[in-house]
Amino acid sequence: MRYHYLLTMLTACALLAASAVGASAQVGPQATATFSRTDVRIVEASSTTLEVRIAPPEVEDDFPALGSGGEVVLEVEPAAVVTTEACDADEDMNFALRIWSETDVLLRDSDTGAITIDRDLRDYEGLPTELRLAACADTSDYRDTSVTLAFVAASLETRDGTVAAGPPASIQVLNDDPVPVVEFATDALAIDEGGSQTVAVVAEGPLGGQVMRVAVEAAGDARISLRQGDQPLVENMDGSLAVELGAGGTARLAVVADGDESLASGETKTATVRIVDTNGAELGDFDTLAVTVNGSTDVPVLPLVGQLLLALFLMAGGSRLYRRRRG
Numbered sequence: 001m002r003y004h005y006l007l008t009m010l011t012a013c014a015l016l017a018a019s020a021v022g023a024s025a026q027v028g029p030q031a032t033a034t035f036s037r038t039d040v041r042i043v044e045a046s047s048t049t050l051e052v053r054i055a056p057p058e059v060e061d062d063f064p065a066l067g068s069g070g071e072v073v074l075e076v077e078p079a080a081v082v083t084t085e086a087c088d089a090d091e092d093m094n095f096a097l098r099i100w101s102e103t104d105v106l107l108r109d110s111d112t113g114a115i116t117i118d119r120d121l122r123d124y125e126g127l128p129t130e131l132r133l134a135a136c137a138d139t140s141d142y143r144d145t146s147v148t149l150a151f152v153a154a155s156l157e158t159r160d161g162t163v164a165a166g167p168p169a170s171i172q173v174l175n176d177d178p179v180p181v182v183e184f185a186t187d188a189l190a191i192d193e194g195g196s197q198t199v200a201v202v203a204e205g206p207l208g209g210q211v212m213r214v215a216v217e218a219a220g221d222a223r224i225s226l227r228q229g230d231q232p233l234v235e236n237m238d239g240s241l242a243v244e245l246g247a248g249g250t251a252r253l254a255v256v257a258d259g260d261e262s263l264a265s266g267e268t269k270t271a272t273v274r275i276v277d278t279n280g281a282e283l284g285d286f287d288t289l290a291v292t293v294n295g296s297t298d299v300p301v302l303p304l305v306g307q308l309l310l311a312l313f314l315m316a317g318g319s320r321l322y323r324r325r326r327g
Contacts, residue, residue, distance in 0.1 A: 030064035030158075031056050033072060033151050034166035036128070042097075044176045045137035050149075052117065052131060054124035054163060066122040066158055072129070073155035077148045079113020087136035096145035096173045098134040106131075114152065121158055135173045142180060142207040143280045145173040180205035180249065182214055182275060183284025191224075191257040193296040199273075199289055201243055201251045203281055208249025211281050215240040216253075220271030222293040223258040240276050255291055263295035 036051035052072060056064055076082050081096040084106050105118040117129050150168035185200035203211040217240050218224060226233045226241060233241035245251045263269055273289040
């Protein structure tokens with residue numbers, strides 16, 4: 001029993017020692033890479049600064065030793081709207097934001113858009129990198145642009161441990177151009193049953209041609225259908241109908257009053273067509289089109305005619321089959 005007790009105590013001591021050695025061997029984050037701000041707003045044709053810092057978790061802590069050779073890499077989303085070169089007003093302005101530095105070289109990956117700060121991690125001790133953010137002027141879009149900068153964790157690994165990645169920075173590039181206004185050219189139409197009328201959807205403003213697509217919904221008692229360029233409107237995932245705007249920011253819709261067997265001559269039914277999505281543009285006063293359909297008994301109701309024709313074809317086919325069997 002005595003030996004068993006000693007063996008148990010020795011085993012417990014060995015396990016505690018091994019646990020302590022393992023804990024001391026684990027190297028936690030030595031420092032954290034952070035942005036000086038995580039919420040940045042900048043208006044077109046203006047600029048601001050954003051610092052990249054690497055520091056210990058607490059201000060009073062000693063600055064940790066950082067291995068050499070590592071460089072901070074920033075992931076950019078969406079990459080297509082960010083450049084490290086000068087914004088060129090003579091070119092098609094696809095870029096909304098320029099990121100550059102007066103103190104460090106920035107290398108932009110042409111495939112992924114990631115930006116590498118050409119500077120060893122150990123050189124950040126007490127000396128952050130200052131990034132300059134310049135919002136490109138006169139972009140071809142009326143919408144605000146959101147850009148996210150995030151630290152690539154793999155770039156923060158060093159031979160002496162790992163630098164923790166702080167939260168990403170969200171940058172809002174605010175457009176200073178007038179936002180287009182989308183509306184119908186009129187707010188009411190009257191259509192005879194079986195006929196059609198056209199109505200224009202207009203995106204007014206200098207950048208109206210950039211709206212490109214809006215969505216509408218139809219509701220009401222009157223049977224109507226909407227067409228554009230002799231084709232029915234395409235249905236979106238949410239059930240709304242897509243209207244394609246031309247380069248001038250306009251579209252012409254045909255509102256067709258379909259045959260309705262429940263609508264007698266001299267009676268009327270109503271429907272509405274409402275703009276429900278402007279693709280980021282503003283919605284004008286004429287956002288709803290009121291449609292009044294006047295009944296007409298001279299208009300054939302296609303679903304009923306189709307059923308009668310189908311019945312006649314079936315009767316004729318059955319009669320021929322009966323005569324063959326009798327013959």
